[in-house]
Amino acid sequence: MSENETLLKLEGITKRFPGVTANEKIDLELETGEIRCLLGENGAGKSTLMNIIYGLLQPDEGKILVKGKEVKFHSPRDAINHGIGMVHQHFMLIPTFNPVENVVIGKGGTRKIMPDIRGAEKKFVDLAKKYDMNLNPKTKIWQMSVGEQQRVEILKALYHGAEILILDEPTSVLTPKETEHLFKILRALKEEGCSIIFITHKLWEATTISDKITVLKQGKVIDTVETKSTDAKSLSWMLVGRKEIQKIEKKGGIEGERILEVDNVWARDDKGLDALKGISLEMNRGEILGLAGVAGNGQRELAEAISGLRPVTKGKIKLKGKEITRCNPRRIQKMGAAYIPEDRIHCGAGQNLTIKENLILKKYYREPFSRKGFLQFPKISNHCANLIDDYNVVCRGAETLGKQLSGGNLQKTILARELDAEPDFIIAEQPASGLDIGAGEFVQNQLIKSRNRGAGVLLISANLDEILLISDRVAVIFEGRIMGVMEADQVDIGIIGEWMLGSDGGKKNAEKETESLEEEKVQ
Amino acid sequence: MSNSLQEKVLKQFFIPLAWLGISILGAFLAGAVLILLVGVNPIEAYASLIKGAFGSKYAISETLVKATPILLTGLAVAFAYRAKLVNLGVEGQLYIGAAAAAWLGLFSFGQLPGFIVVLLVSLGVFLAGGLYALIPGFLKAKLNVSEIMTGLMLNFVAMLYVSYLVEGPLRLPRSVIPRSPNIEEVAQLARILGGNFRFHSYFLVGVGLAILIFIIFYRTTLGFQLKIVGEGERLARFAGINVPVIQIVAMVVSGGIAALAGYGEVGGVHRYLLAEISPGFGYYGLVVAFLARMNPLGIIVSSLFFSVLLGGAETMQRTVGVPVFLINIIQGLVLFFVVGLESYRRKLEKRKLL
Structure with missing residues (x-):
């Protein structure tokens, strides 16, 4: 194995999707035995780039060279044949099969009537031993922990002869302990001359594991740096730094009373792990509080906890001075809270419901929309026609189904429903994501309008630009904790960036958890 | 306005009906081939x-006697399905309803007028079936256990319970076939066409219920909540709906309606309880509900259609010698054509949209 041999080279990779350029003229060189971190915000184009390398997507322009030879991948099979393996964020394993069976079906084993399971099992066990992965080849996937499943994915790639291993946010599903184990495995792989591309949001991971770090932003490579010669601060500056901050002109805020108090709130995510770890926030009427943070750091759980959709395990939430910690969603709605969820398709609106039904989703039981249990259609129709007009929903009438609407018009429908009652408190989760510029501006203007009439708006977004554009104050969430709050006109982008990526704080958190886990075990 | 109304009626009523007609025609044509193979003129x-x-x-x-339990169980299926719950337990709920009718019908009601007695027994039967459906409903709502499996398995429990009743506690002494004594005359359902004809009042009750359920579905807040829960649990929770409560209501009402079919058989057709009170009416109910795409008014039509096939089958066997099983095949074919053509129609729709 010769040092510094270029294994993979990308030249001017460009990939466009309707409306966006996901990757623009990306150059990248990966050496043998190198661990490379790809760092970037959501939507920076990391996943697109990896999918291109793995053959899931084809680039519009540019070349891929493996060991100096130009290659064209039409499918992952081509990529695998050239020694590229990928571990997706969501594992591609069959739950009812054991690891060996999963490995064999990926290797064209299905084409044979009698695949050589025994031989495969021996090879699998040898590989697992070599990298110190504790895996029982007979255990079914569904009985395994997430960490074990990930190891199976890595072994699957190695079994298929991967020399370049792509890991897409591998630590997002792992406990700190499992992360340590993963890093150990990655270092062992590096020793064997395997090259690794490691996608992450977390700064400390990047600085801990990698040899070099490539920073991506808005589809472009900002820079590639040696890990040794950089630090968290300059990395985060590269990531979120910008020359000037755009701002929408707003009227001076109303000095309002306290509308929301979140006090040391804990809650679990869908898998039962702690997603909120002692969140505290305070908000007044007449302000927009922007909650920035990389997606998946507890934003959704916080929004759901406040709206009563997710049980709070510890702590208190007060709305307008009244405790709502254990109230059901309807009680909280009736107190004047509105929620614009991120998931428009499954949560915000019904795909098979008409606009009319979507518009009365939260008030069908109230007069004048219903009386004595009967829906009052003339009143409902009138109300809906007005809303469709006011919010400029482009549709073929109130009977149009949710699934027939464009994203922007669906979001306008949701806005019309949530904002029409002039709520005192609004949670807006990624309200402009996936919308075109016009629709996005419309959404933002509606939020500002609500703020100006005295509502408190909690704007949750992974898009820092959007947050800086309309917020009065900015808070940052990372791994279920609030890293800090700043006045919008005194924002220091560098610090925000460090907070968003956890900088060294994330490492501290991880260590704390490992310790507490160990303590629990001792007890 | 009238234009869009016309369009709506056309779209929601006539076009589906036309597709149904085509499927039925297809099924009969395919059936004709089979009859030819048996050596009979189709x-x-x-x-x-x-x-x-x-x-x-x-x-x-x-024919109408056969349509009655199919109609009622079909409505039961449709009611639960409004919240996207598949009540496969309608057959069992029918048996429980029959058992409750026999048990209540053996009480002495004194001087109470007939219609009050029938009303009281109906209410008791409805509650019995509702309670029986509460088991899968509760398990689904609280523990997310599949209501399909629990419902299906409880069918056998209910059938065996009825067998036990007619062979044990409720058995008419010295009866050849195990059966209960006749229920009190006041608790019996009126035979509308006179004593020689078994057609009874519960067919009309079924039609009335179909209209009532239609109104509940499309005009009431309960129907709206059922629909939202059926559209998705997350959406319903987001809308502030208490999802478990609505799911339980859907199952309990569904079970109650299915149980009424049992009262129809005991109170209107036989006048007593017997072990084989239903030859699978509940399963026919499932089929007719799906045939009518869960539209309560459509179920009136589809249940009548199935009862015609059932009623005519025996005559067909007697007079031309085509085995009754062939009718089962034709019933299967109808379903096959409906489902097949439905997916074809969707494909057409998509292409038009694109």
Whole structure:
């Protein structure tokens, strides 16, 4: 194995999707035995780039060279044949099969009537031993922990002869302990001359594991740096730094009373792990509080906890001075809270419901929309026609189904429903994501309008630009904790960036958890 | 406005009906081939089928008698399905309803007028079936256990319970076939066409219920909540709906309606309880509900259609010698064509949209 041999080279990779350029003229060189971190915000184009390398997507322009030879991948099979393996964020394993069976079906084993399971099992066990992965080849996937499943994915790639291993946010599903184990495995792989591309949001991971770090932003490579010669601060500056901050002109805020108090709130995510770890926030009427943070750091759980959709395990939430910690969603709605969820398709609106039904989703039981249990259609129709007009929903009438609407018009429908009652408190989760510029501006203007009439708006977004554009104050969430709050006109982008990526704080958190886990075990 | 109304009626009523017609025609054509293979003239066979179902006043009465439990269980299925719950337990709920009717019907009601007694027994039967459906409903709502499996398995429990009743506590002494004594006359359902015809009042109750459920579905807040829960649990929770409560209501009401079919059989058709009170009416109910795409008014039509096939089948066997099983095949074919053509129609729709 010769040092510094270029294994993979990308030249001017460009990939466009309707409306966006996901990757623009990306150059990248990966050496043998190198661990490379790809760092970037959501939507920076990391996943697109990896999918291109793995053959899931084809680039519009540019070349891929493996060991100096130009290659064209039409499918992952081509990529695998050239020694590229990928571990997706969501594992591609069959739950009812054991690891060996999963490995064999990926290797064209299905084409044979009698695949050589025994031989495969021996090879699998040898590989697992070599990298110190504790895996029982007979255990079914569904009985395994997430960490074990990930190891199976890595072994699957190695079994298929991967020399370049792509890991897409591998630590997002792992406990700190499992992360340590993963890093150990990655270092062992590096020793064997395997090259690794490691996608992450977390700064400390990047600085801990990698040899070099490539920073991506808005589809472009900002820079590639040696890990040794950089630090968290300059990395985060590269990531979120910008020359000037755009701002929408707003009227001076109303000095309002306290509308929301979140006090040391804990809650679990869908898998039962702690997603909120002692969140505290305070908000007044007449302000927009922007909650920035990389997606998946507890934003959704916080929004759901406040709206009563997710049980709070510890702590208190007060709305307008009244405790709502254990109230059901309807009680909280009736107190004047509105929620614009991120998931428009499954949560915000019904795909098979008409606009009319979507518009009365939260008030069908109230007069004048219903009386004595009967829906009052003339009143409902009138109300809906007005809303469709006011919010400029482009549709073929109130009977149009949710699934027939464009994203922007669906979001306008949701806005019309949530904002029409002039709520005192609004949670807006990624309200402009996936919308075109016009629709996005419309959404933002509606939020500002609500703020100006005295509502408190909690704007949750992974898009820092959007947050800086309309917020009065900015808070940052990372791994279920609030890293800090700043006045919008005194924002220091560098610090925000460090907070968003956890900088060294994330490492501290991880260590704390490992310790507490160990303590629990001792007890 | 009238233009869009016309369009709506056309879209929601006539076009589905036309597709249904095509599927039925297809099924009968395919059935004709099978009848030919048996060596019978299909036209003759179908003529005897029609004659068997409509040939006399008695035949018509019998057809409607068969339609009644199918209609009621079909409505039961549709009600639960509004919240996207599949109540496969309608057959068992029918048996529980029959058992409750026999048990209540053996009480002495004193001087109470007939219609009050029938109302009281109906209410008791509804509650019994509702409670029985509460088991899968509760398990689904609180523990997310599949209501399909629990419902299906409880069918056998209910059937065996009825067997136990007619062989044990409720057995009419010295009866050849195990059966209960006749229920009190006041608790019996009126035979509308006179004592010689078994057609009874519960058919009209079924039609009334279909209209009532139609109104509940499309005009009430309860129907709206059922629909939202059916659209997705997350959406319903987001809308502030108490999802478990609505799911339980859907199952309990569904079970109650299915149980009424049991009362129809005991109170209207037989006058007593027997072990084989239903030859699978509940399963026919499932099929007719799906055939009518869960539209309560459509279920009136589809249940009548199935009862015609059932009623005419025996005559067909007697007069032209086509085995009754062939009718089962045709029923299967109808379903097959409906489902097949439905997916074809969707494909067409998509292409038009694109």
